[in-house]
Amino acid sequence: MSAQTWARRSVASLLAIAGVVAMAGLSRVRWRNPAAETAELRLSWRIPAPSERSCRPPTEAEIEGVLPHMRPSEVCTDEAIPYRLTVLLDGDTLHSGPVARAGGRIRAITVYERFAIAPGDHRIAVEFAPEAASASEAMAMAVNADVAAAPGDVILVAPDDTGRLRASKGS
Amino acid sequence: MLKRLLGRVLIRTDGWVDRLYGSKWNPLYQSGALVVLCLAVMLVTGLYLIFFYRIGAPYESIVRIEGQPWGGRWIRSLHRYAADGAVVAAVLHALRMFFQGRSWGPRALAWISGVFLVFLLYVCGLTGYVMVWDTHGQLLAAEGARLLDALPLFSEPISRAFAGADPMPSAFFFMNLFLHIAVPVGIVIFLWLHVSRVARPVLLPPRPLLWATVGLLTAAALVLPAALGPAADLLRLPGDVTLDVFYTFWLPWTRSVPPGMAWLAAGVASAVIVAVPFLTRPRTDRRPAPSFASTRLCTGCEQCYTDCPYDAIRMVDREGGRGGKVALVNPAACVSCGICAGSCAPMGVGPPGRTGRDQMSRVKEFVQRHPDPGEDIVVVGCGRSAAGAWAGDQARRFLVSCAGNLHTSVVEYLVRSGARGVLIVACPSRDCWGREGPKWLVERLFHEREAELKARVDRRRVRVAHASAFDQWSLEEAMDEFAIDLARLDAPVGDDAVEVETECDLAESAAPHDPSLPRTEHTLDP
Known part of the structure; x- marks a missing residue:
């Protein structure tokens, strides 16, 4: 094998090895997730279709032409109860607004919100309640808690086994 | 102008690589066949890994695979590097076809099916990363859910599955595993479509190049085993994450922009790539006449x-x-x-x-x-x-x-x-x-x-x-x-x-x- 051929093959081999090493290197690029410099307040729960039923006797027009045994004794309508979510952090409002429902019909309300918060000690207050005072019998949930959040911590606000909101932190 | 300039770079690179490897073994000329070779390596190594993967304890099963003294660790690494190699070869193949003007007319079907092949390769790769369920997989799953929630597909936010209130259900990992195995079937179908308009398609590189490629990937798997991050913890924000540039290069960017912008960018890029056969075809009077x-x-x-x-x-x-x-x-x-x-x-x-x-x-x-x-x-x-x-x-x-x-x-x-x-x-x-x-x-x-x-x-x-x-x-x-x-x-x-x-x-x-x-x-x- 001539010196030129040997040199060429050596360069070719080194280039192939360098290519594979580069590929392996690019498949393990370290990246610092900037979100991990802060903590996160995370709200997550789902409540079944909160609605208000109002019933009244049927009007003459509604039962006209309906066979006697098919006539309803009352006509009911279900109206979705609008809910509001309020989140306070150290007394400042992080979020306050109505909670959107999924779908066009009366459906469950799902809350899933994430807020980046500065690491440190905080007092959090979360209130999830019907907007109308008349719906006071509907389910409402609230929590007030003092938490200490380190960078990368997730403070999860979610219902516990008894259905009451609770703020907890991962291990 | 840019196309011409990059075309010249391609020609020069071909010349230098020819000089080093000889035109017969120039890997740049075999980019398409190298993609198929990498897919074959993934299939073989994947068949081994599937025996040890547990959807009930995904991360733990990967740790067990990593602990196998003879097989697991390097086979998993080889699986990963073959997946990376497939992306590199596919991109090279597409660039070659583009700069050589071999992407329009009767070749449009090959181009478009090739784009779908790359898409399926990505779906397969991303589900594979989520299956590992380390911090990288966690970040990928959470970001994917955030992006999907921006689309009018689901009645409730699927991101809630990653809230951490409940442990991840096995069904989630089963779905990932299913996609990871089912998508390669789609890849085979699109590969058939990709070569359907050519006679005597060459699907594998010449034997010396084939074994050299497999040997190099294996050596890399042995010497530089693939990374495995800490186990996913939904109640911790992943800090230092090891990204695979070939599959998750987009992750840092999409996390910093609203989902709508990420979808817009992905949609525009995909539309432009799919439209290449129509954008690059010469004017009617400049097209070479058929035989x-x-x-x-x-x-x-x-x-x-x-x-x-x-x-x-x-x-x-x-x-x-x-x-x-x-x-x-x-x-x-x-x-x-x-x-x-x-x-x-x-x-x-x-x-x-x-x-x-x-x-x-x-x-x-x-x-x-x-x-x-x-x-x-x-x-x-x-x-x-x-x-x-x-x-x-x-x-x-x-x-x-x-x-x-x-x-x-x-x-x-x-x-x-x-x-x-x-x-x-x-x-x-x-x-x-x-x-x-x-x-x-x-x-x-x-x-x-x-x-x-x-x-x-x-x-x-x-x-x-x-x-x-x-x-x-x-x-x-x-x-x-x-x-x-x-x-x-x-x-x-x-x-x-x-x-x-x-x-x-x-x-x-x-x-x-x-x-x-x-x-x-x-x-x-x-």
Whole structure:
């Protein structure tokens, strides 16, 4: 094998090895997730279709032409109860607004919100309640808690086994 | 402008890599086959890994695989690196096709199916990363859910599954596993579609390159095992994450922008890539015309039908009730490579202006212009090969659109006209824009393939060299070696009797000529 051929093959081999090493290197690029410099307040729960039923006797027009045994004794309508979510952090409002429902019909309300918060000690207050005072019998949930959040911590606000909101932190 | 500039970079890179590896083993020419090889490696290693993966404890099962003293760790790494290699090779393959202008017309199907293949490869790769369920997988799953929640697909936010209130259900990992296994079936279907318009598709690289690639990937897997991050913890924000640039390069960017913008960017990029065949096709008047077949000259030998690299020629019954077959070109499938022109002994098929007859007319003028052919080697070559960029005596250079387009009668004419030697310069065989030009050329010149170089031609005066446009070294080397060999031969003797018309008549006489048949060209309507 001539010196030129040997040199060429050596360069070719080194280039192939360098290519594979580069590929392996690019498949393990370290990246610092900037979100991990802060903590996160995370709200997550789902409540079944909160609605208000109002019933009244049927009007003459509604039962006209309906066979006697098919006539309803009352006509009911279900109206979705609008809910509001309020989140306070150290007394400042992080979020306050109505909670959107999924779908066009009366459906469950799902809350899933994430807020980046500065690491440190905080007092959090979360209130999830019907907007109308008349719906006071509907389910409402609230929590007030003092938490200490380190960078990368997730403070999860979610219902516990008894259905009451609770703020907890991962291990 | 940019396309032209990058095309030049590609040509130069090809030349340098040719110089190092030789055109036969240049991995850049095998990019498509390397993708298939990487898929095959993934399949084999994946079959092993699936036996040890547990959807009930995904991360723990990966840790167990990593702990296997002989198999697991490097097999998993090989699986990963093969997946990365597939992306690298697929991108190289797409860039080559784009810069070589091989992405429009009849090749549009291959381009679009190729884009879908890459998409499926990504789906497969991303589900694979989530399956590991380390911090990288967690981040990927959460970001994917955030992006999907921006679309009007789900009635409730699927991101809530990653809230951390409940442990991840096994169903989630089952779905990932299912997709990871089912998507390769889609890849096989699209791969079939991808090569459906080419004859004799080459799916694997030559054996030395195949084993070298597998060996290098295995060595990398042994020496640099794939990373495995800490176990996913939904109640911790992942801090330092090891990204795979080939699959998750987009992650840092999408996390910093609203989901709508991420979707907009992905949609625009995808639309542009899918539209490449329509955006890059030349104007109608600049497109090379498809081949046509003359029913008068066609002998029904089926050679053009056999040689066509794109299955664009069919043999149909000859009209007029005379029996026999005649070649018929489908213009919608013809890429105008001209290889059929070289395969037709009677010179009855080929693209307009590039048939054997057209070549014979040109070579006659060429010989008349050349004062003393006996002194020189005539360089005949594909315009895209090193012959096209050759800076030597232009009066000694005769170009054709593809080495496979060259009719052997042209070579015979040059030798019998007294040329000292004819050096035919073809593109590297795996980089032929017409796919099989160099292969058929060599077969016709030296192995008696139909439309062969006649026995009366001294084959010592004919040589084939393979050299890409930038690889002038190989051309010069081949020329020097050829000149040394020719110096050992007697001086060439010109044959005064050789006439281009005679040659064409000779070729035509081989056809079952029926004067009653009209002299019409026969093509399918597009």
